[in-house]
Amino acid sequence: MREQESSKGLWSKIRPQQGNLRLWQVGMLAAFFAIWHVLTVPGLMPPVYFDDANKAAFFFGEPLKVLGRVWDWFYLGAIYEHLWVTLWETFLAFVIGTVSGLVIGLWLALNPVASALCDPYIKALNSMPRVILAPIFSVWFGLDIASKVALGVTLVFFIVFFNVYQGVREVSPTVLANARILGASQRQLLRHVYVPSAMSWVFASLHNSVGLAFVGAVVGEYLGSSRGVGYLILQAEGTFDINTVFAGILVLTAFALVLDYIVGLAEKRLMVWQPRQGETERI
Amino acid sequence: MDSRDTPALALENITVTFAARDAKDTRYTAVQDATLLVAPGEFVSVVGPTGCGKSTLLNIAVGLLEPSAGTVKVFGEPLAGLNRNAGYLFQTEALMPWRTALDNVTVGLEFRGVTREESVIRAEDWLARVGLAGHGHRYPHQLSGGMRKRVALAQTLILDPQIILMDEPFSALDIQTRQMMENELLELWSANRKSVVFITHDLEEAISLSDRVVVLSAGPGTRPIGEFTIDLPRPRDVAEIRLTPRFIELHTKIWRAMKDEVLKGYARTRIQ
Numbered sequence: 001m002r003e004q005e006s007s008k009g010l011w012s013k014i015r016p017q018q019g020n021l022r023l024w025q026v027g028m029l030a031a032f033f034a035i036w037h038v039l040t041v042p043g044l045m046p047p048v049y050f051d052d053a054n055k056a057a058f059f060f061g062e063p064l065k066v067l068g069r070v071w072d073w074f075y076l077g078a079i080y081e082h083l084w085v086t087l088w089e090t091f092l093a094f095v096i097g098t099v100s101g102l103v104i105g106l107w108l109a110l111n112p113v114a115s116a117l118c119d120p121y122i123k124a125l126n127s128m129p130r131v132i133l134a135p136i137f138s139v140w141f142g143l144d145i146a147s148k149v150a151l152g153v154t155l156v157f158f159i160v161f162f163n164v165y166q167g168v169r170e171v172s173p174t175v176l177a178n179a180r181i182l183g184a185s186q187r188q189l190l191r192h193v194y195v196p197s198a199m200s201w202v203f204a205s206l207h208n209s210v211g212l213a214f215v216g217a218v219v220g221e222y223l224g225s226s227r228g229v230g231y232l233i234l235q236a237e238g239t240f241d242i243n244t245v246f247a248g249i250l251v252l253t254a255f256a257l258v259l260d261y262i263v264g265l266a267e268k269r270l271m272v273w274q275p276r277q278g279e280t281e282r283i
Numbered sequence: 284m285d286s287r288d289t290p291a292l293a294l295e296n297i298t299v300t301f302a303a304r305d306a307k308d309t310r311y312t313a314v315q316d317a318t319l320l321v322a323p324g325e326f327v328s329v330v331g332p333t334g335c336g337k338s339t340l341l342n343i344a345v346g347l348l349e350p351s352a353g354t355v356k357v358f359g360e361p362l363a364g365l366n367r368n369a370g371y372l373f374q375t376e377a378l379m380p381w382r383t384a385l386d387n388v389t390v391g392l393e394f395r396g397v398t399r400e401e402s403v404i405r406a407e408d409w410l411a412r413v414g415l416a417g418h419g420h421r422y423p424h425q426l427s428g429g430m431r432k433r434v435a436l437a438q439t440l441i442l443d444p445q446i447i448l449m450d451e452p453f454s455a456l457d458i459q460t461r462q463m464m465e466n467e468l469l470e471l472w473s474a475n476r477k478s479v480v481f482i483t484h485d486l487e488e489a490i491s492l493s494d495r496v497v498v499l500s501a502g503p504g505t506r507p508i509g510e511f512t513i514d515l516p517r518p519r520d521v522a523e524i525r526l527t528p529r530f531i532e533l534h535t536k537i538w539r540a541m542k543d544e545v546l547k548g549y550a551r552t553r554i555q
Contacts, residue, residue, distance in 0.1 A: 172376070172377075174373050174375050174376065174377045175376075175377055175378070175379055175380075177347055177371075177373075177377070178371070178373060178377035178378075179379070179390070179394075180347075180365060181345055181347075181365060181366075181369070181370070181371045182390060182391035182394055182438070182439075182442065183367070183391055183394040183395055183442070184394045185394070188394050192379070192390065192393075192394075193379065196379070196381040197381075199381075200381075272422065273380055273381040273382070273383075273422040273423075273424070274380070274424070275424035
């Protein structure tokens with residue numbers, strides 16, 4: 001009886017809760033790598049599924065070797081050139097796609113005639129699987145970064161575009177009428193009402209678009225390039241070096257998280273006016 | 284004509300007909316042949332049953348809507364476009380949520396090209412006048428409903444409009460906050476008398492605030508059916524004045540005129 005209670009007490013102390021969430025998250029990651037390790041290292045487990053002890057490692061890689069590869073990349077410095085290229089492509093695609101989506105979205109949303117005219121084409125362009133444009137972009141823009149940026153831009157543009165379009169449509173008619181009565185000119189309405197209102201929608205979409213800019217860069221590299229993390233993965237795949245492929249995926253994931261975090265920071269700074277859930281500060 | 288006799292706002296024989304966008308032959312006449320004159324410095328309340336087109340009249344007066352027939356004159360001049368002499372207090376939230384209270388108050392000055400320093404000084408002053416000194420840095424979602432209304436009031440009054448149009452501005456507030464706001468409004472108004480058109484469905488509110496109460500008929504085809512001069516002494520306290528015999532007398536008289544229309548309006552909403 002006593003023992004049960006004390007073990008219960010122990011569990012209630014270490015169970016996942018507000019204070020130790022990070023610890024549990026790290027633990028889950030460690031457990032994932034541990035299981036991966038146990039299941040793939042040749043000879044550690046009796047071969048249950050594969051007839052050959054080396055096959056598991058061949059298909060799924062070995063975490064220690066994967067981490068070793070990542071370490072080598074960063075320690076010996078071979079990755080930086082490729083990573084830099086991929087991030088630069090992502091950044092350019094993100095900025096160009098966001099700005100053009102913002103400008104064209106605002107313009108179309110405030111121009112009913114133009115928007116009615118372009119409507120079917122926008123829908124068509126959006127529903128098209130735009131990744132298939134990658135080969136065309138390679139032909140147009142060559143195998144250097146321009147073709148990858150172009151692919152990323154087509155992915156980012158539409159997300160931002162549709163969000164801006166929606167944001168402008170959803171401007172509160174009362175706020176709009178109020179601003180007009182307070183004396184806003186058309187330009188001032190655009191700057192002080194439409195753009196801020198659309199920005200909240202744009203920020204909601206930025207997490208998506210930064211991810212897709214990354215996708216555009218990596219897929220573009222994967223389809224034909226001479227630099228970039230996608231190129232590293234492609235090379236490794238060609239020689240069935242599965243550990244390097246996984247190392248590439250690991251690095252990409254880590255940097256996608258970093259990019260997302262940066263967007264989150266920017267959002268927090270610029271969107272202070274938005275009520276957050278659970279925020280009850282009133283006076 | 285003597286300029287003092289010129290009404291600040293004159294709605295003459297206004298008719299407003301809305302045509303349904305998809306079926307042009309289904310029309311709805313919200314306002315029919317309505318005339319409303321407001322003298323400079325006069326506080327006029329317009330009461331009427333729900334859905335009778337009170338807000339439509341205000342939208343006409345500010346120039347957001349154009350009447351199907353009739354004329355709008357502002358200080359004798361026919362109105363074209365938005366009414367630059369008018370301020371408008373909305374029933375629903377009209378503050379810009381992405382601006383702080385202070386920046387919401389300065390926005391009208393900003394639109395007029397007043398420098399930032401000057402508009403901030405004037406806005407701070409107005410925030411203090413509506414009892415919000417020190418709250419300028421807060422965003423609308425961090426303020427209570429009553430405080431947001433005060434910010435809206437400051438936002439409108441800082442531009443010193445000659446005509447103030449109010450569309451049930453306090454209807455969303457609880458009764459105590461509401462009476463406080465009404466007293467504050469009267470104080471601000473008596474310090475600098477402008478023409479006020481105050482729309483409400485609350486007869487007590489109308490009587491306690493106004494110089495004159497105009498009763499509208501039930502829609503469709505709303506028009507004024509009665510006018511009552513409120514001869515209660517000023518300054519008034521809106522909570523106390525409700526207990527005076529003269530107030531009750533006026534209330535009974537106006538309510539008698541309103542009752543049939545209210546019942547009509549109620550019957551109409553029930554059918555719908």
